[in-house]
Amino acid sequence: MSATPAVPRADTALRRKVLERLRNQPTARGALVILALIVAAALLAPFIAPQNPYDLTALNVMDNRLPPGEKGMAGLTFWLGSDAQGRDMLSAILFGLRTSLLVGVAATAAALSVGVAVGLAAAQFGGRIDALLMRVVDFILGFPSILVALVLLAAIGRGVDKVILAIVVVQWANYARLMRASALVERRKEYIEAAVNQGLPTLYIMRAHLLPNSIGSVLVVATVSIAGAITLEATLSFLGVGVPVTEPSLGLLIANGFEFLLSGEYWISLFPGLALLGLILSINVVGERLRRSFDAHRH
Amino acid sequence: MATYALQRLIQSLFVLLAASIVVFLAVYGIGDPIELLVPPQASAMEREEMVRRLGLDLPLWRQYLAFAWNAMHGDLGRSFVHGVPAIELILSRLPATLELVTLAMAIALAIGIPLGLVAGLDRDTPLSRIIMGGTVLGYSLPNFWKGMMLILVFAVLLGWLPSSGRGETAVILGVKSSLFTADGLRHLILPALNLAIPNMALMIRLVAAGATEAKAQDYVKYARAKGVRPGRIVRRHILRNILIPVVTVAGIEFGSLVAFSTITETVFAWPGMGKLLIDSIYQLDRPLVVAYIMLATFLFVSVNLLVDLLYAGLDPRVRLMGEAA
Numbered sequence: 001m002s003a004t005p006a007v008p009r010a011d012t013a014l015r016r017k018v019l020e021r022l023r024n025q026p027t028a029r030g031a032l033v034i035l036a037l038i039v040a041a042a043l044l045a046p047f048i049a050p051q052n053p054y055d056l057t058a059l060n061v062m063d064n065r066l067p068p069g070e071k072g073m074a075g076l077t078f079w080l081g082s083d084a085q086g087r088d089m090l091s092a093i094l095f096g097l098r099t100s101l102l103v104g105v106a107a108t109a110a111a112l113s114v115g116v117a118v119g120l121a122a123a124q125f126g127g128r129i130d131a132l133l134m135r136v137v138d139f140i141l142g143f144p145s146i147l148v149a150l151v152l153l154a155a156i157g158r159g160v161d162k163v164i165l166a167i168v169v170v171q172w173a174n175y176a177r178l179m180r181a182s183a184l185v186e187r188r189k190e191y192i193e194a195a196v197n198q199g200l201p202t203l204y205i206m207r208a209h210l211l212p213n214s215i216g217s218v219l220v221v222a223t224v225s226i227a228g229a230i231t232l233e234a235t236l237s238f239l240g241v242g243v244p245v246t247e248p249s250l251g252l253l254i255a256n257g258f259e260f261l262l263s264g265e266y267w268i269s270l271f272p273g274l275a276l277l278g279l280i281l282s283i284n285v286v287g288e289r290l291r292r293s294f295d296a297h298r299h
Numbered sequence: 300m301a302t303y304a305l306q307r308l309i310q311s312l313f314v315l316l317a318a319s320i321v322v323f324l325a326v327y328g329i330g331d332p333i334e335l336l337v338p339p340q341a342s343a344m345e346r347e348e349m350v351r352r353l354g355l356d357l358p359l360w361r362q363y364l365a366f367a368w369n370a371m372h373g374d375l376g377r378s379f380v381h382g383v384p385a386i387e388l389i390l391s392r393l394p395a396t397l398e399l400v401t402l403a404m405a406i407a408l409a410i411g412i413p414l415g416l417v418a419g420l421d422r423d424t425p426l427s428r429i430i431m432g433g434t435v436l437g438y439s440l441p442n443f444w445k446g447m448m449l450i451l452v453f454a455v456l457l458g459w460l461p462s463s464g465r466g467e468t469a470v471i472l473g474v475k476s477s478l479f480t481a482d483g484l485r486h487l488i489l490p491a492l493n494l495a496i497p498n499m500a501l502m503i504r505l506v507a508a509g510a511t512e513a514k515a516q517d518y519v520k521y522a523r524a525k526g527v528r529p530g531r532i533v534r535r536h537i538l539r540n541i542l543i544p545v546v547t548v549a550g551i552e553f554g555s556l557v558a559f560s561t562i563t564e565t566v567f568a569w570p571g572m573g574k575l576l577i578d579s580i581y582q583l584d585r586p587l588v589v590a591y592i593m594l595a596t597f598l599f600v601s602v603n604l605l606v607d608l609l610y611a612g613l614d615p616r617v618r619l620m621g622e623a624a
Contacts (some may be wrong), residue, residue: 027432139314142599144558151322151592154580231441235562238443239577254444258566262462266451273444281439288435 031285038279042097049091050076054246065260068267081267083256089267092253093275099249100279103160104230107167111229112222114168115175116215122176123183124206134180137173145170149232153241163242167229174225175218182214220294224287227280234276250276303611311604318596319370322589323363366589375593376586380579385590389572395465396564396571398476400556402487403494404549411499412545415506416533420514422507430503437500442559446493446566453489461486463568490567494560498552505548509541551606554599 041048052058068081068089080089118137122130140148149166156162186192187210195205234251236242243249248256250272257268341349350356354365366376375386418427454462466486469479477483513519514537522532561573568574572591579587 139317142314142603143596144555144599146561147558147592147595150561150576150580151588154588227439234441235443239562239565241580251441251443254441254447258447261447261451262455264455266455269444269447270451273441273448276441276444277439280441281436284435284439 025289028285028289031282031289034278035282035286038097038275038282039101041094042101045091045094045098049088049094051088051091053087053092053095053248065265065268067265068271080271081265083253083268084260089253089271092248093250093272096248096250096253096272097275097279099160099243099247100230100233100251100276103163103167103233103243103249104226107164107171107229107233108222108226110164111168111171111225112175112218114172115177116179116211116218118172118176119179119181119218120183120206120211120214122180123187124202124210130180133176137176140170140173141177145232146235149236150239150241153236158241158244160243160247163233163236166236167232170232171225171229175222178218178221179214182217183210186210186214217294220287220291223290224284227283227287230276230283231280250279304608307604307607311600314600315596318600319367319593320363322592322596323366324359370593375590378579378584378587380582380584380587385587386594388587389575389591389594392570392572392575394476395569396557396560396573398478399487399490399494399560399563399569399571400553402478402491403498403556403560404553406491406495407498407502408545408549410495411502412506412538414499415503416510416538418503419507419510420533420537422511427507431507434500434503437503438497440496442493442497442562443566445496446490446563449489449493450566460489462489465570490563490569493566494556494563497559498556501548501552502545505545506541509544510537513537513540547606550602554602557595557598 046052064082064084064086066078066082066086068079070081071077076088078088078090080093082088083092118133122133148170152166152169153162156165192205192209195209233242233249234254237249237251238255240255243252245252253272254269254276257265257270257272260268347356354362357365369376373386374384377383378385378388381388414430418430421427422431450462453460464486465477465483467480467482468477469483477487519532519536522536523529527536557572560569560571561576563569564571564574565577576588576591578584579591
């Protein structure tokens, strides 16, 4: 890393180069398009879904477990089949994507905020505060996230808000550690020293100099972590401690199809799983490319 | 070194203490076990008798102290549902989980290391691109869904392998395991593969990165200039240097495999510790959940301590920093 004195603002040339690199990669570009389509489909779900899967009066039990392409009692074609309640799988997936994305993005944003604040404080104040905060971080990172979230949810019960809370609890420590490392490097630079010598208030320096200039790498990691948060939510819902049955996420839809899998009624689990995989895979591919371009331009 | 080791040991004990308090308080919140254990037609007296016998009428801190005292004597309470000591029940399920995790780790290493070498030694061939692309798929696939799809393909559609259970077991040298019977092995393949895939992807990436780096080192160039055969360069000079981080990561990942086996065991109805944990959460079997977590915590803390001490033994800078702090 070169010690050129100070680019005080998050530099836009770097950002432009990163985006350019992203556009020049066919795989990453494809993944970005797929990701955009999935997000659009989730946002527009109430308008494009053939059925409202949460409206129990719209469901007809006679339509239960129809294979893909079959027509239901009311003349609606079930392109991806139906589940045990006669719910159209395509509609259920579109609405399930909303829940999965909401949980993934909200949990990551909240965990990022907590982690960045803690990491920044640890780097700025050092000493005892730093040691104490990092002990807590080590403590949390010492356990596999799935176990911590599982036990926490078993204790507080299921619900979208509770799943988000559980994901924040297991993920913030990661961001705190990254932010601290990044801010410690930044703090040694000359422009920070200059700001300190000018007598600017510590909180102002943290907010206006340290934060914007050291958050970049943490943000890049956060994009990939959205995929991790979505997977965690799906897994918890599959295990029966995640979102409530009334608002099935993709994970819960997959779980509902499990009992019919052995009799060959594959579609109830297959299609929500493919949607989940498409979402996670596209986030991972885009995130990985972002990270690599970012690293390449940093060093 | 002794100072550093002692420091880390005391730290680890504090972690265990903190974990026991956090876990105890968290799990205390899981519903009211009385509702579950006492038959609805039971009289108020029977009910009270039950509460007293389980110690549920005492204040929270007394319950914790009793729990901690007993835990230090190897007694983590009695399962509400099964009526036997929780620790015994968990340990009786341990072999099933261990054989699953061991086989998964073996698969991940046996396939991951060669594929990683192939991908890392020449990054620009189509094959290595396919391998590296495959690793992204490998860690993106949600574990539980992948398991269900394995069941769908290999058990339902093709009918080659069983979908659930542990199959026959046999006892060799006092160890009861599915590894020793053909039927047991057939039952093991799918769950072990399911558990192995994310780790395989990790190993491939680790080995590939190491191989690319090692290939550019002077000692490899020197060996090549000396006329050493390429196969020998890979085995003796490149692979040997990659193996150190691989062994470290494999050690650390062992703990997370035990955690992730919870999901795999649920999907494949594998009678291990993980499935026991999930069942206990459903049944509000509080002592079992607490015992499981304490055992897992003990395991992770011990592994972390061991890894740190090994590092300190290998790298003097680590212990110097520890003593300065």
